[in-house]
Amino acid sequence: MIQKEGEGWRLAWDGDRQPFSVLVGGDGWAVELTAAEAEGLRQAVADLVAQHGALVDQLMAEEAIALELERGPWWLELEGDRSRWSLRMLYGPGPGQRGLEGHWGPAAAPAFSQALQQLYGQP
Secondary structure (H helix, E strand, C coil): CEEEEECCEEEEECCCCCCCCEEEEECCEEEEECHHHHHHHHHHHHHHHHHHHHHHHHCCCCCCEEEEEEECCEEEEEEECCCCEEEEEEECCCCCCCCEEEEECCCCHHHHHHHHHCHHHCC
16 A cells, blocks of 8 residues: 655555555545556656646746646646646546546645656656
8 A cells, every 4th residue: 555645635556445546635635546547647647747847948937838638538737837837637537437626736736746656666
């Protein structure tokens, strides 16, 4: 079992809890995900953060940016400036399945994103 948390975020993984083995949460909310859903979120967040990193040097100090990424059932938005950004996610699966929405503010988004990349012991 892995449990990590910080100001405004938390992340847990318990391989014995099936099918919802991963918990992600923010201020006042949490949701359990399947391993496949969590992996989809992990990859999408990594790609969005990488896009932001590639653009940071092109932004002026006071300039803000909003980046969106849609992949499968996931829709994510990173919004902020060169050094502070928030992260929003929506999960909209097919008919008859649950959907979800979550948000991490600027104090939580970078730390949550980093912890998510280390889920399952990945670098």
